[in-house]
Amino acid sequence: MAGVASTLAKKRALAAGFGTNANASKYLNQDFESLRSECLSRGSLFTDSTFPAEPASLGFNELGPRSSKTRGVQWKRPGELVSSPEFIVGGASRTDICQGGLGDCWLLAAIASLTLNEDVMARVVPAGQGFGRGEYAGIFHFQFWQFGEWVDVVIDDRLPAKDGELLFVHSAEGSEFWSALLEKAYAKVNGCYEALSGGSTTEGFEDFTGGIAENYDLKKAPSNLFQIIRKALASGALLGCSIDITSQADSEAITNQKLVKGHAYSLTGAIEVNYRGRKEKLVRVRNPWGTVEWTGAWSDNSSEWNSVDVSERDNVKADDGEFWMSFSDFTRHYHRLELCTLTPDTLTTDDVKHWSVSNYDGAWRKGSTAGGCRNNPYTFWMNPQFKIKLEEEDDDPGDDEVGCSFVVGLIQKNRRRMRKAGEDMHTIGFAIYEVPEQFHGQREVHLDKNYFLSHAQTARSETFINLREVSTRFKLPPGEYLIVPSTFEANLNGDFCLRVFSEKQDTVPEGEVDAGFRGLFTKLAGDVRTDIKTDGFSLDTARIMVNLMDDSGNGKLGLGEFATLWKKIQKYLSIYKSNDMDGSGCMSTPEMRMALNKAGFSLNNTLHQVLAARYGEADMTIDFDNFVACVMRLEMMFSKYNDLI
Secondary structure (H helix, E strand, O other), X not given: OHHHHHHHHHHHHHHOOOOEOXXXXXXXXXXXXXXXXXXXXXXXOOOOXXXXXXXXXXXXXXXXXXXXXXXXXXXXXXXXXXXXXXXXXOOOOHHHOEOOOOOOHHHHHHHHHHOOOHHHHHHHOOOOOOOOOOOOOOEEEEEEEEOOEEEEEEEEOOEEEEOOEEOOOEOOOOOEOHHHHHHHHHHHHOOOOHHHOOOOHHXXXXXXXXXXXXXXXXXXXXXXXHHHHHHHHHOOOEEEEEOOOOOHHHOOOEOOOOOEOOOOEEEEEEEEEEEOOEEEEEEEEEOOOOOOOOOOOOOOOOHHHHHOOHHHXXXXXXXXXXXXXXXXXXXXHOOEEEEEEOOOOOOOOOOOOOOEEEEEEEEEOOOOOOOOOOOOOOOHHHOOEEEEEEOOOOOOOOXXXXXXXXXXXXXXXXXXXXXXXXXXXXXXXXXXXXXXXHHOOOOOOOOOHHHHHHOOXXXXXXXXXXXXXXXXXXXXXXXXXXXXXEEOOOOOOEEEEEEEEEOOOOOEEEEEEOOOOOOOOOOOOOOOOOOOOOOOOOHHHHHHHHHHHOOOOOOOOOHHHHHHHHHHHHHHHHHHHHOOOOOOOOEEHHHHHHHHHHHOOOOOHHHHHHHHHHHOOOOOEEOHHHHHHHHHHHHHHHHHHHHHO
């Protein structure tokens, strides 16, 4: 039950204000100020035992202990690499992020965009730390959004280096170290540096802002995309872009015009300039390598700039990794645009429109809440279900489509940390259904198998995909809906965070709805059958039966009490047999869930996961004895609870 206690503790902490933007939780219970003060008073430099300067912190495969890439690596503090290290030189800028020997361009593109928003930058990179006298103790801290809460991550400043040079991200200004230290803190929360290899820029965007990310296919771009980009940049949103690859050989291949395929860029500007009597739309793009730039029209020092007034020549500079290109060339050469809109928890200004956000945690567990997608019709209903209510229609002028707009984001938790154990991202998605009218107004609704077999989904995520998050924008009529998140395959364990975003403040989820096992015992009766798997009731189960049925309190069952118990066992047997779908004499854990449903118990997902683990055999089957023991214990707990209230 440790997981249940942990979940409750987290909810209490959030309710008390911990984990918010203004009051981040202390990651691994490390307090930056007290640790720094302790080191300063002792005159020693901080050493972080939770992320040691050892091979395991580098990686497990390509950066593993026996890898050629890690041979000769030494962990050096900045003062051992340069004579006068600085934390930030002249303010954080996009040129502070140059990629090293790690495939985390997606992360670096997000960091580059981060420098464009001072408020967000100040949240992720707290002030008051550096290499000055009285403040430097070999310890730094950064703050990230992690699955619904902000965490403050402490690190020491020992950085992996080879031949006197930083191994991974570094600043073009050799004495500046904030970006390298930030990368280390992010590697810490993800388990190691290698865990950062490969990803989507939106993942970094969200962890720096707590915002919601959306993706645009530039080959199917909306007609007003340029306006969307300008509006997003003006409101502090973070943007990234990339060129798709058709094979692994294409990865980071460089085109004739010096664009890198399969590489994450950040989009940092969008302007219109007067060019030969007309307006020309331009976008500014940055390569996190800090080099290798577009050589086509509107590139650095290209002839097009000669026809533009000097006052409109914004930041045209040679070989810094950043370049301008026409918007038409941008949509022709790039395939994907990623946009992260900031939330009220991140924004500190009223100049931009705030979104309302609701956040819920959930879990998929084999045999209990991991029902898989709709391709698994007999287990799909077992997935966690979340009810939302849409009330107020959009009021956007000129929009002919009537309805309520909202964005659903489903994030699978901590999958990067599991790479060391050979795990990776699950393929995830979600479906949305209308709530039947008879359940309107109820806070907790868990629809059963029959409903999903006979009703079509109202909407769904655009795809099931093996990324950390799948998110989709919807517009639906006012009403009550159920969101069912799932993995593509059934019986996969995983934790997730479901978020619903809306520009309307009253469009919010109404709470996680776990399995609704209603009533106490339904009137099911049947003849005793012998074709079941049974080893006889254990002594412990027998004691529970006596305690439950002993109305007289003498520790024994009279004839009437025994008759009542016998009728209960007959009812349990009828339920058991009716859910033994294949006639094997025992139940699977999904069948057990349906049986408990028919028995009428109201259990949440977490309790059902515990019961499946407690009463299931190694092959995830439940015999009749264990089923009766489970039901008896549940009835005993309900009975004791009712005596107390």
